[in-house]
Amino acid sequence: MTTAETAAREVGRARARKEDARLITGQTNWTDNITLPGLTYVAFVRSPYAHARITGVDLSAAREASGVIAVFSGADFAAEQGSLPCAWPVTEDIVLPDHPAMAVDTVRYAGEIVAAVVARDRYAAADAVELIDVSYEPLEPVLDMEAAVRPDSPKVHEAGNKSYTWTLANGDMDAAFRDAPVVLERTYRQQRLIAEAMEPRAVVCTAVGGEYTMWSSTQIPHILKLMLALVTGIPEQQIRVIAPDVGGGFGSKLQVTAEEVLALLLARKLGRPVKWTESRSEGNVAVHHGRDQIQRIRIAAESDGRLRALDVDLLADMGAYLMLVTPGVPLLGAFMFNAIYKMDAYRFNCTGVFTTKTPTDAYRGAGRPEATYAIEHIMDDLAAELGMDPLEVRELNWIKHEEFPYTTIAGLTYDSGNYEAATAAAKELFRYEELRTEQSARNGDSAQVRLGIGVSTFTEMCGLAPSRVLGSLRYAAGGWENASIRMLPTGKVEVVTGSSAHGQGHETAWSQIVADELGVPFEDIRVLHGDTQVSPRGMDTYGSRSLVVGGTALVVACGKVREKARIIAAGLLEVSPEDLEWADGRWSVRGDPDQGKAIGEIAFAAFAAHDLPDGVEPSLDSDATYDPDNFSFPHGTHLCAVEVDTETGWVQIRSYVAVDDVGVVVNPQIVEGQVHGGIAQGIAQALYEEAAYDSSGNLITTTLADYLVPSAADLPSITTARTTTPSTLNPLGVKGVGEAGTIASTPAVVNAIVDALRPLGVTDVPMPCTPERVWRAIQEARGGAR
Amino acid sequence: MKITVNVDDVRYDDDVEPRLLLVHYLREQAGRTGTPIGCDTSNCGACTVLMNGVSVKSCSVLAVQADGAEITTIQGLGNGTAHPLQDAFHEEHALQCGYCTPGMIMAAVDLLRDNPNPTEQEVRDGLEGNLCRCTGYQNIVRAVLKAAGRAEVTA
Numbered sequence: 001m002t003t004a005e006t007a008a009r010e011v012g013r014a015r016a017r018k019e020d021a022r023l024i025t026g027q028t029n030w031t032d033n034i035t036l037p038g039l040t041y042v043a044f045v046r047s048p049y050a051h052a053r054i055t056g057v058d059l060s061a062a063r064e065a066s067g068v069i070a071v072f073s074g075a076d077f078a079a080e081q082g083s084l085p086c087a088w089p090v091t092e093d094i095v096l097p098d099h100p101a102m103a104v105d106t107v108r109y110a111g112e113i114v115a116a117v118v119a120r121d122r123y124a125a126a127d128a129v130e131l132i133d134v135s136y137e138p139l140e141p142v143l144d145m146e147a148a149v150r151p152d153s154p155k156v157h158e159a160g161n162k163s164y165t166w167t168l169a170n171g172d173m174d175a176a177f178r179d180a181p182v183v184l185e186r187t188y189r190q191q192r193l194i195a196e197a198m199e200p201r202a203v204v205c206t207a208v209g210g211e212y213t214m215w216s217s218t219q220i221p222h223i224l225k226l227m228l229a230l231v232t233g234i235p236e237q238q239i240r241v242i243a244p245d246v247g248g249g250f251g252s253k254l255q256v257t258a259e260e261v262l263a264l265l266l267a268r269k270l271g272r273p274v275k276w277t278e279s280r281s282e283g284n285v286a287v288h289h290g291r292d293q294i295q296r297i298r299i300a301a302e303s304d305g306r307l308r309a310l311d312v313d314l315l316a317d318m319g320a321y322l323m324l325v326t327p328g329v330p331l332l333g334a335f336m337f338n339a340i341y342k343m344d345a346y347r348f349n350c351t352g353v354f355t356t357k358t359p360t361d362a363y364r365g366a367g368r369p370e371a372t373y374a375i376e377h378i379m380d381d382l383a384a385e386l387g388m389d390p391l392e393v394r395e396l397n398w399i400k401h402e403e404f405p406y407t408t409i410a411g412l413t414y415d416s417g418n419y420e421a422a423t424a425a426a427k428e429l430f431r432y433e434e435l436r437t438e439q440s441a442r443n444g445d446s447a448q449v450r451l452g453i454g455v456s457t458f459t460e461m462c463g464l465a466p467s468r469v470l471g472s473l474r475y476a477a478g479g480w481e482n483a484s485i486r487m488l489p490t491g492k493v494e495v496v497t498g499s500s501a502h503g504q505g506h507e508t509a510w511s512q513i514v515a516d517e518l519g520v521p522f523e524d525i526r527v528l529h530g531d532t533q534v535s536p537r538g539m540d541t542y543g544s545r546s547l548v549v550g551g552t553a554l555v556v557a558c559g560k561v562r563e564k565a566r567i568i569a570a571g572l573l574e575v576s577p578e579d580l581e582w583a584d585g586r587w588s589v590r591g592d593p594d595q596g597k598a599i600g601e602i603a604f605a606a607f608a609a610h611d612l613p614d615g616v617e618p619s620l621d622s623d624a625t626y627d628p629d630n631f632s633f634p635h636g637t638h639l640c641a642v643e644v645d646t647e648t649g650w651v652q653i654r655s656y657v658a659v660d661d662v663g664v665v666v667n668p669q670i671v672e673g674q675v676h677g678g679i680a681q682g683i684a685q686a687l688y689e690e691a692a693y694d695s696s697g698n699l700i701t702t703t704l705a706d707y708l709v710p711s712a713a714d715l716p717s718i719t720t721a722r723t724t725t726p727s728t729l730n731p732l733g734v735k736g737v738g739e740a741g742t743i744a745s746t747p748a749v750v751n752a753i754v755d756a757l758r759p760l761g762v763t764d765v766p767m768p769c770t771p772e773r774v775w776r777a778i779q780e781a782r783g784g785a786r
Numbered sequence: 787m788k789i790t791v792n793v794d795d796v797r798y799d800d801d802v803e804p805r806l807l808l809v810h811y812l813r814e815q816a817g818r819t820g821t822p823i824g825c826d827t828s829n830c831g832a833c834t835v836l837m838n839g840v841s842v843k844s845c846s847v848l849a850v851q852a853d854g855a856e857i858t859t860i861q862g863l864g865n866g867t868a869h870p871l872q873d874a875f876h877e878e879h880a881l882q883c884g885y886c887t888p889g890m891i892m893a894a895v896d897l898l899r900d901n902p903n904p905t906e907q908e909v910r911d912g913l914e915g916n917l918c919r920c921t922g923y924q925n926i927v928r929a930v931l932k933a934a935g936r937a938e939v940t941a
Contacts, residue, residue, distance in 0.1 A: 020876040023884030024868075024891065026820015026860035033819035122810075123803065198824050198832060198885040198919050247822070247885030248919050280825035503883030503920050669879045673921060677882060680922030704829035704917065712910040712923035 010512035010522055011732070014669040017508040018527075019501075022245075029244040031202035031217045032277045039204070040069055042266060042276040043125035044259070045115035045132045046285065047107035050143070050356040050697020051156070052136035054105055057115055061131040067124030070270055071132065073115045074104035077265060082231040084321070085256050087223075087476040088328035090352075094164040097157040097354075099321040101258035101265075107136070108156055108320035109358050110698050111285030113258055118266055118274060141356045141697035145294055145315045148353050156320060156354035163318050163352035164327055168334050170409050171345025176309030180300035182385060186378055190370045191767050192292040192317070192691040194284055194701070195363050196709050197502075199247020201287065202277040203260050207267040213240045216260055219249040220540035221500055223324075223477070225532045227256040228264055243530035246502035250681070251362035252287050253502065254542045255324050259286070281702040289691050290363020292317035293330065295374045297337070305386050305393040309345035310409075312337050312374070318352045319359035325366075326359055327352050331473060332367030332461070332543075335410040339375045340419055340459045340635060341397040346409040356697050362542060364681055365739040368460045369746055376456045376747035377754075377764070384758055390455040390751070391423060391432075398457065405728075412461060414633045415728045418661065419457060422723045426637040426659040429719055435641055443759060448647055451654075452756025454640040456748035462736040463548030463632035463729075480627035481545070482537035483553035485514070485561050487620035489607035491600020492524045498538020499550035500530045504738065505670045506546060512666055513551055513732070517558030518599055519585020537625065544634075544736030547666065552730045553626035560622035561599075568606055568620070569597040571613035632727050632735040636660035638679075640748040644756040649775030651687060651753055653716040658744065660720070663727040663735035671737050675720050678741020684710050685742075686749035690768050708768075757781070789853040793818055794862025802849045808842075809833040811849035812859060820861040821888055824917070831916030834889035835859045841896035843889075843915070860888035863895070871895060871933045880929035882920035890916045894930045903934055 022028055057073035077100075084099040102113045115132050119125035140154035147153055148161040155161060177183060204215040212234060218224050221241040229236035246253065259276055267274045278286065298311040316330040330350045338346050383393040399406045401418040408414065427433070432453070439451045464470075467478035482498035495514050499506060511525040528534050539549075562582060569587040570577040573595055580587040580596075588596025597605075602620065605611060609618035641654040658675055665671050688708040692700050701707035726733030746767070753769050754762060761781035765774055790799050793816045800815055812818045812835070821844060824832030828846040835844045836858040844857075863869045871891050874880070881887040890913065897904065897912040904912065909930045910923070918926060 016876050017879065019884070020881060023881055023887055024860075024872040024875050026818070026888050028820065028822070028884065030819070030822055030885070032823070033813070035814075123805070196919055198830065198883065198917065199822065200824065246883065248883040250919070277823075280827065280830070505882070673879050673882055673925060676922035676924045677920045678922075681919070703827040704825050705827050709917050709919065711914045711917060712927060713914040715910075715923055717906070717924055717927070718922065 010515040011666050013512065013667065015508055015512060015522065015667055017505050018511060019505060019507045030199060030247060031204055031215045031244055034204045034215055036206065036273045039273045039275055040118050040120060041122045041125045042263065042274050043117045043129045044113045045129050045134060047103065047110055047112045047114050049107055049136050049138050050110045050141035051139040052107050053139060054103060054107065054114060054134060055137050056135040058133040059115065062117060062128040065124070065128045065131055067120040068128045069118045069120065071115065071117050071128065074100060074102040077102050078104045080232065080265060081261060084258060084261065085227045085231055085324060086322040086326060088325045088474065090166050090327045090331055090474055091164045094327060095157065095159040095162065096322055097159065101261040108356050111358055113262070116262060116266065118270060143355055143357065143693060143697055145317050145353045145355060148355055149315070149351065156356055161354045163322065163354055165349065165351045166331060168348040168410065169346070170411065171309065173309055173311060173345045173347050176345040177300045180308055181303040182301040182382065183298065184378060184381055184385060185298045186381060188295045188297065188374050188377060189766050190291040190293040190295065190373065193290040193363055193685060193689055194691050194707055195250040195252035195287065195290060196707065197248030197250055197252055200278045200280055200283050201253065201257070201259065203263045204273065204275045205263040205267040206273040207271060211238050212264060212267065213242065214260065214264060215242045215244055217246050217253060218243050219246065219253040219500055219502055219542055221530055221532055222498060222538040222540050224256055224260065228261065231261055232264060240533045243500050249502045250364040251290060251366055251542060254362045255288055280704060284702045284707060285358055285699050288323055288361035289319065289358050290360060291370060292360050293370050295370065297374045297378055299378055299382060301382055305382065305388055305396050307341055307343040307397050309343055310338055312348045314350040316350055316352050317357065317360055318354050319357045320354065321359045323359045323361045326361045328473070328475060329362055329367045333371035335412050335461055336368045336371035337375050338408055338410050339372060340399055340457060342399060343409050357693060358699065364678070364742045366543065368739065369682065369743045372458045372743045373747045376458065377751060380455065380751045380754065381763065394457050413630060415630065416725050417459065417633060417635050418723060418725045419635060422635060422659045422661050423457060423637040425721055425723055426639050426657050429659070429721055430639040430655065430657040432639065448645060450644050450646060450756040452642045452644055452752040454642065454748040454750065454752025454755055456638040456744045456751065458744040459633050459635035460739060460743050461631040461633060462544035462739060463628055464543030464545045465631060466629055467627050478627065479539065479549065480625050481539050481550040481553045482625045483550060483557045484623040485557045485621060487561060487603040487606065489604050491520065491603050493518065493520055495525055495527045495554065496535045497527060497529045497550050497554065498535050499546035500538065500540045501546070502541065504541065504546060505667065509547065509666045509670060510554060513554050514558060517555055518561060520599060544738040547734050548632045548730060548736045549626060549628055551732055551734060553624050555731050556626055557622045557624035560624060561620055564620055564622065565599055565602040567616060568602050568612060572597055572605055572611060628729065630729050632729060634660065634662045634735040634737065634740050636740060636744055638744040638748040640752040642749065642752040642756060644753055644774060646778050649771035651769060651774060653683070653749065656716055657719045658741065659723060660740055661723045661725050662737040662740060664724065664733035665722065666734065672720055674737045675741045676718055678739060679718055679745040680710065680715055682742040682745030683715060683749055686746045686767055686769060688714065688768050787850050789850055791852050791855055791857060793857045794859055804848065804850055806849040807845055808847040808849050808852050809844035812844060812857070818859045818861055821859045822885055824885065829917065831893055832886050832889040834892040834916065836892055836895065841893050860891060863891065871929070874929040874933040878925045878929035878932055880921060880925040886916060886918040890918060890926060897930065898934055906931065
């Protein structure tokens with residue numbers, strides 16, 4: 001075949017998604033849609049106290065209620081519920097308290113489960129919850145991280161309120177700070193956030209003949225299966241976990257939850273199928289929260305703006321218990337505070353603190369947005385201190401494109417990047433210089449509405465993760481991913497992936513990759529995922545890993561199919577395998593392209609098995625597990641312009657430009673969608689959202705009326721563009737995109753607000769930058785009332 | 787209480803508890819699970835359906851209030867062929883996880899019925915009662931504007 005006849009590549013095409021067909025027509029399979037014969041409904045009684053001793057649970061009235069099948073308190077499960085798992089004990093001496101799925105004697109956050117009802121329908125279950133009388137002896141809540149680590153603080157757990165201290169250090173800090181011409185020290189607050197995936201969690205579980213099937217709205221069916229076995233002692237081979245259509249996760253469904261464990265135990269105890277579906281207000285207290293750090297950050301720099309050193313001290317709120325990866329989240333930031341910048345010394349120190357609040361864990365970006373926010377904020381402060389442009393001080397310090405691969409002060413080796421190109425593209429799209437000119441013309445002392453320009457030149461580590469690195473960080477599992485290819489006799493292909501999509505579009509993107517690798521039409525490929533019986537090996541979806549790790553596994557698996565097909569084709573054509581060449585889904589004889597076999601013909605030959613060479617197994621299927629050697633490092637430059645009304649504190653985003661470099665793009669439409677959504681969540685942290693508690697430890701943002709997830713009316717249109725610096729670490733050249741927007745956008749917005757107000761003396765506005773907080777920051781800077 | 791409701795052109799006569807929410811009726815009695823539930827305070831709009839041609843959040847309507855009404859859910863939209871909004875959502879990548887999509891599309895149907903040629907800002911304001919956590923709304927807005935360009939956009 002000539003080049004002109006070569007089929008167009010699928011990778012790079014903006015294919016409309018395969019998964020949409022069911023999602024736009026309502027033919028969905030959400031967990032809460034599942035009905036089974038004899039299905040029963042679970043509802044939970046949750047603690048109204050942040051911290052209390054349980055002195056009695058009276059279940060008698062509930063037991064008598066119509067339609068109630070069974071009622072349980074924590075004491076009923078004490079012997080069998082084990083402890084909810086933490087897979088990331090980050091230090092040897094970490095305090096890792098027992099975490100019962102249902103509290104037995106003490107509750108440590110408002111929302112902790114204290115009793116369960118199983119009833120014939122959800123209304124009867126909800127009614128019975130009201131009939132359960134739990135007596136509590138309230139204990140002192142522990143709500144403030146800084147107070148919690150003082151010796152006189154009430155204790156959340158017997159062993160105290162410090163869970164761990166983890167440190168990373170490189171270079172001579174003392175020398176770098178000694179006589180440094182510029183030293184800046186800042187404290188930033190990462191507020192507590194709630195992921196608010198649109199689908200509330202739900203779980204259905206059956207127990208039949210000692211075998212258990214669980215449907216759960218989870219990002220991690222494979223990890224969940226393993227953990228359910230470890231927690232309950234049920235043999236692993238007796239458990240099947242299915243993640244059907246899952247309505248978003250953002251880290252909140254990267255968890256092994258009390259509700260999942262209890263659904264399993266309830267199904268086992270009752271021998272009936274059970275279903276639990278949470279309400280939003282239940283979820284806001286019960287789904288793990290995100291962020292919540294106090295960041296003390298110090299930099300030393302030369303008088304020309306060059307960085308010498310960076311010193312980071314974190315307090316990270318663990319909440320009441322350590323959940324699946326709770327302690328590890330700040331560590332994912334430990335390698336990212338230094339970001340794209342070169343320096344001589346770096347120290348990172350993090351203390352994990354217990355409080356009587358909902359446990360924290362991964363939320364989109366997990367550790368990296370926190371780090372990026374702090375460094376990008378203080379880089380702006382440094383620029384202001386020296387009277388430099390924020391981009392100028394960044395360019396002075398960033399790794400130049402010709403310096404890659406580059407080993408950072410935190411010890412990671414960035415394979416590739418081109419910060420110059422992304423920044424140049426962003427500046428042009430944003431009309432940076434024009435806006436700066438407008439700003440200086442407009443922002444006189446008396447200007448009521450001020451223009452601010454925010455900069456964020458970010459990178460992240462994603463594609464989690466090399467198993468050896470995870471092991472060295474004391475994470476309990478690996479970071480590989482599995483893929484298998486089933487070549488069907490008709491030439492169609494089933495692709496099985498161990499990643500577990502919940503909105504990312506794997507069915508489409510994976511089809512595009514396999515179409516190119518095997519030369520089969522996009523339409524002939526079906527992608528299967530999210531069921532441990534269908535995809536027995538997998539590490540699931542989080543940390544922008546699916547394409548980088550799972551996509552590479554696909555490429556490797558396809559390579560195995562091709563090689564086996566070559567042997568079979570050679571047998572059929574009666575030539576040597578070395579005489580064949582591969583093009584467009586066909587092995588053909590070099591120099592005689594008419595003599596060849598298409599992959600579909602070879603698949604049928606493998607199925608019929610009539611004419612296979614001696615010793616060749618009659619199957620063209622393959623399986624591959626890929627473990628990456630390194631993380632991947634997407635980067636980009638985001639620029640944001642805001643108008644800030646100094647009289648009202650109102651912030652309006654006027655324009656937002658995002659230039660991302662996520663390496664090779666499989667599907668530009670999907671990538672753009674990930675960037676849009678990621679930026680929206682980052683803007684939400686900057687401007688709108690906070691999980692707030694009252695002084696007795698009750699969450700006061702339990703509904704979407706109080707926890708302000710932005711609507712279409714609250715968000716701007718975003719200008720996106722890309723530069724493409726392929727990753728050198730995987731055959732696709734891809735880097736991951738799921739978290740980039742969220743990591744980049746929060747500092748871009750807050751930097752813009754501070755930039756607008758800096759001439760008034762404002763150096764920071766605590767997030768979320770609500771009109772009240774912006775107004776107060778202005779008043780404070782003017783010397784007025786706080 | 788006895789009610790008669792037409793759901794997606796099928797007549798149902800049912801005996802329901804007075805407190806039963808329309809969304810639970812649709813999902814659990816009429817078997818129309820295409821309409822999901824996203825919150826319990828009528829903020830998210832995931833459960834939006836058309837009641838007698840006008841969008842309502844079906845978590846905020848009692849089943850008994852729908853007695854005698856014509857309900858259209860995402861599963862009844864378009865009479866067997868894709869509605870232009872469904873096509874536009876697909877083409878413009880206006881959904882990721884898809885959980886908000888049924889409500890978003892039904893709200894958009896009503897929006898375009900009220901205002902067949904909306905501006906971008908009018909679309910943004912008109913969909914304020916429907917939350918999406920995946921898309922940042924940009925492609926949703928784009929899809930609604932695209933569908934508005936088609937003559938046949940009516941519920």
